[in-house]
Amino acid sequence: MLKRVFGTRSKERSESVQDDNESRRDSGAAMVEMAFIFTLLVMLLVGVVTAAIAFGQKNSIENAAREASRYAATLPEAWLNLDEVVAVAVEAAQGDLDADVDGQYICVAHTGQNVRRVVDSGGTTEGPGTCYPDGLSDSRIQVETRRQSQINAAIFSVDLNLNAKASARYERAGS
Amino acid sequence: MRERLRSDRGASIFMLAISLFLLIGASAIAVDIAAIWLDRSTDQKVTDAAAAVGVLEAMTTGGQSACETALTYVAKNTADLDSIDTSGCTAFSGACVEGAERELPVTAGRYDLTVVYPVPEDHELMTSGIVGQQDQALHEDDGEKDCERVGVRMASTRNSLFAQVLGFSQGRTTVHTVAKRTEGDPRPPFNLLVLDRTGCNTITVGGGGGIIADAVIAVDKDTGVHLGLVPGIIAADSDGSGCSGSQGVIGISGAGSLLRSDGGVECPTWTGGTYLVPPDNFTAYEGCGQISVFAPGTPGCNLPACSVSGGGNEPVPPPTPLGSRYTRKVADYRYNCYSDYTNPPSSPDVRWASPALTLANQQDIDPCPDKATRDPYIYDLIQDVGQTGQPGSLPRWTDLGYTCNPSGSITIPSPGVVVNCGTLQITTGVSVTINGNAVFNGNVTVNGSLTVNPPVGDQAWVFFRNGRLSKSGSGRITFMYAMVYLSKTSDVKLTGGSGALVWKAPLDGRFEALALWSDSPSEHAWSGQATLDMAGIFFMPWATASYQGNGVMQQTNAQWIAWRVSVGGNGALRIAPPVGNALEFRDHMTILIR
Numbered sequence: 001m002l003k004r005v006f007g008t009r010s011k012e013r014s015e016s017v018q019d020d021n022e023s024r025r026d027s028g029a030a031m032v033e034m035a036f037i038f039t040l041l042v043m044l045l046v047g048v049v050t051a052a053i054a055f056g057q058k059n060s061i062e063n064a065a066r067e068a069s070r071y072a073a074t075l076p077e078a079w080l081n082l083d084e085v086v087a088v089a090v091e092a093a094q095g096d097l098d099a100d101v102d103g104q105y106i107c108v109a110h111t112g113q114n115v116r117r118v119v120d121s122g123g124t125t126e127g128p129g130t131c132y133p134d135g136l137s138d139s140r141i142q143v144e145t146r147r148q149s150q151i152n153a154a155i156f157s158v159d160l161n162l163n164a165k166a167s168a169r170y171e172r173a174g175s
Numbered sequence: 176m177r178e179r180l181r182s183d184r185g186a187s188i189f190m191l192a193i194s195l196f197l198l199i200g201a202s203a204i205a206v207d208i209a210a211i212w213l214d215r216s217t218d219q220k221v222t223d224a225a226a227a228v229g230v231l232e233a234m235t236t237g238g239q240s241a242c243e244t245a246l247t248y249v250a251k252n253t254a255d256l257d258s259i260d261t262s263g264c265t266a267f268s269g270a271c272v273e274g275a276e277r278e279l280p281v282t283a284g285r286y287d288l289t290v291v292y293p294v295p296e297d298h299e300l301m302t303s304g305i306v307g308q309q310d311q312a313l314h315e316d317d318g319e320k321d322c323e324r325v326g327v328r329m330a331s332t333r334n335s336l337f338a339q340v341l342g343f344s345q346g347r348t349t350v351h352t353v354a355k356r357t358e359g360d361p362r363p364p365f366n367l368l369v370l371d372r373t374g375c376n377t378i379t380v381g382g383g384g385g386i387i388a389d390a391v392i393a394v395d396k397d398t399g400v401h402l403g404l405v406p407g408i409i410a411a412d413s414d415g416s417g418c419s420g421s422q423g424v425i426g427i428s429g430a431g432s433l434l435r436s437d438g439g440v441e442c443p444t445w446t447g448g449t450y451l452v453p454p455d456n457f458t459a460y461e462g463c464g465q466i467s468v469f470a471p472g473t474p475g476c477n478l479p480a481c482s483v484s485g486g487g488n489e490p491v492p493p494p495t496p497l498g499s500r501y502t503r504k505v506a507d508y509r510y511n512c513y514s515d516y517t518n519p520p521s522s523p524d525v526r527w528a529s530p531a532l533t534l535a536n537q538q539d540i541d542p543c544p545d546k547a548t549r550d551p552y553i554y555d556l557i558q559d560v561g562q563t564g565q566p567g568s569l570p571r572w573t574d575l576g577y578t579c580n581p582s583g584s585i586t587i588p589s590p591g592v593v594v595n596c597g598t599l600q601i602t603t604g605v606s607v608t609i610n611g612n613a614v615f616n617g618n619v620t621v622n623g624s625l626t627v628n629p630p631v632g633d634q635a636w637v638f639f640r641n642g643r644l645s646k647s648g649s650g651r652i653t654f655m656y657a658m659v660y661l662s663k664t665s666d667v668k669l670t671g672g673s674g675a676l677v678w679k680a681p682l683d684g685r686f687e688a689l690a691l692w693s694d695s696p697s698e699h700a701w702s703g704q705a706t707l708d709m710a711g712i713f714f715m716p717w718a719t720a721s722y723q724g725n726g727v728m729q730q731t732n733a734q735w736i737a738w739r740v741s742v743g744g745n746g747a748l749r750i751a752p753p754v755g756n757a758l759e760f761r762d763h764m765t766i767l768i769r
Contacts, residue, residue: 030186033188033191037190037191037194037195040195041194041195041198044195044198044199044202045198048202048205048206051206051209052205052206052209055206055209055210055213058213059212059213059216062213062216062217062220063216063220065220066216066219066220066223066224069224070223070224070227073227073765074764074765111474112473112474112495112496113474113495114474134251135251136247136251138496139473139474139495139496139498164217165252165254166220166224166252167224167248167251167252168223168224168227168228168248169224169227169228169231169244169248170496170498171227171231171498171763171764171765
């Protein structure tokens with residue numbers, strides 16, 4: 001009887017210990033799993049956020065190229081100032097083409113005047129030429145904007161060279 | 176079993192699966208939606224540029240070119256398109272008809288494009304592409320002409336990057352732009368505008384001659400303050416289609432021949448010379464103005480826009496594209512505001528009215544928009560004076576007792592005279608002064624002195640029904656505050672020399688600032704004078720204005736608008752328009768309606 005009793009108790013104790021051990025094991029496994037999940041989630045979250053930022057930056061420099069080309073296309077030539085066009089691009093980019101941006105590059109060209117202005121980390125240069133070959137021969141405005149960006153997934157990252165181009169026919173007389 | 180059920184084992188995996196599915200799903204949708212919005216932004220850039228260039232071409236070249244150029248700009252502004260098949264653009268050939276909408280759908284890569292021209296007021300592209308379809312113009316449409324609008328629609332399809340896991344295999348976005356060509360702000364006045372729309376050699380400089388467009392002072396109309404110099408502008412409206420071989424719209428030939436336009440700001444093409452422009456002595460820089468040609472071949476002096484031969488100088492600055500047509504309509508609107516130029520009155524038979532002013536005879540203008548409130552001053556004058564008789568009871572020359580070869584000094588009092596002579600010969604030593612209006616039935620040859628000088632504070636007009644106004648080298652002609660009208664059978668030939676030519680437009684009244692209105696297609700010839708003072712607008716839309724012979728013809732307040740211009744024989748024609756009173760041309764601009 002005692003044996004039975006003790007035996008039973010012993011068995012119950014043994015089961016209880018086993019339960020504790022299993023619980024402890026489960027808890028450890030859950031911790032490992034959570035750590036693994038958390039890492040994956042963080043990577044995913046950071047990746048999504050940085051990808052969204054990169055999309056936003058790409059959108060900004062596209063918008064900058066569009067706004068600047070359109071603006072320049074409508075300027076009277078006598079007052080066409082490429083500096084002003086560059087400023088429009090910088091403003092339209094809302095910080096994504098500021099001087100402190102990695103790989104900042106803004107090129108504005110008036111093909112009718114055969115003149116282009118480039119602003120990048122090396123400073124500002126102006127001279128003859130176009131921003132990029134496009135196979136056209138009319139009097140037009142070219143704007144090219146570039147910057148560097150990065151998609152970061154916590155433990156690895158991908159560098160991006162964002163680029164946008166816009167060509168617009170010079171619209172005003174006397175171009 | 177119960178124990179297994181009691182166990183937490185696997186719960187995390189389950190939660191992980193659910194969480195990851197939701198998170199990845201949300202991320203996938205977010206990334207793909209972001210990609211579509213990026214497409215939308217980029218596509219809007221593309222349609223803006225395409226529609227803008229399309230309407231430029233539509234207004235200058237035609238619908239087919241508009242379509243081809245718009246599609247070309249779509250390809251150039253789209254990173255994943257090299258080219259687009261434009262063969263379907265023949266659908267836009269032929270003249271644009273108001274209300275007759277034409278559309279061309281084109282598929283290129285992942286893009287579905289539609290070009291629309293003309294764009295009727297009630298077309299779906301005239302409404303917003305944003306949800307709700309409410310009218311949303313980037314600029315308000317300010318006109319009713321369908322043929323001044325070109326539309327481009329662009330639908331792009333993007334395969335989903337991640338959202339395919341949720342069953343979304345593709346995303347699609349559609350944007351559109353309608354561009355409209357319109358007139359914008361006033362531009363600095365043209366010093367010289369030649370209207371021939373197709374011809375070659377419409378501006379010629381030869382034999383060491385020169386045409387120089389001076390920089391002029393800009394004045395604040397309200398305060399009268401001098402603002403500084405605006406550049407001299409020479410413009411040729413010809414598209415060069417009449418050119419062949421080595422001929423250009425601008426033709427410069429012969430050693431020393433010069434075509435130059437000066438500006439108020441130092442420029443890269445500054446030739447090194449400067450001069451002062453009174454009254455404020457602003458510094459003008461030679462070669463820093465503007466020379467523009469509508470024909471291809473610019474920038475630079477290239478065929479068919481420009482040619483230099485025989486040792487002539489390259490034009491400075493190099494010609495640039497004119498960009499848009501500039502017609503005579505500004506002059507017509509100001510001085511001859513007529514309701515319908517395409518249905519001319521049968522009488523009187525004047526050049527501006529018959530044949531009608533159409534593209535066919537290269538004098539395209541629209542009916543004057545202010546016709547309800549303004550008169551056709553030139554047409555009224557032509558009707559009042561007529562081909563015969565004595566308008567306004569003006570006395571006849573011979574009735575006053577004068578011969579057609581008078582002697583001595585003659586003064587005709589106001590209101591003036593009808594000179595009913597086949598040829599009025601004003602010989603050396605003879606002086607004729609008319610203090611009022613003058614009608615000439617025939618030639619006027621001046622070796623002595625002819626003066627038309629209205630009473631103080633008044634203005635006059637001089638009407639040539641027929642014949643030629645000519646003067647010898649020593650003759651003197653003075654038109655003081657008088658508008659001269661030349662019929663289609665009249666012209667001027669003013670030889671240079673020791674004489675004088677003073678020709679000033681009225682300071683006010685219906686012909687304010689108009690020195691000459693000529694309906695004559697004959698050459699109008701000037702030469703250098705010992706005394707020369709020309710002020711006002713010289714409007715010769717059918718005639719070649721010619722300046723020959725030695726000497727500099729410096730016009731400090733004249734604006735020349737002619738069919739063509741020719742300078743030669745070491746003569747130099749300097750032109751500076753009367754700022755504030757010159758014909759005011761407006762820049763053309765494109766507005767975007769989305």
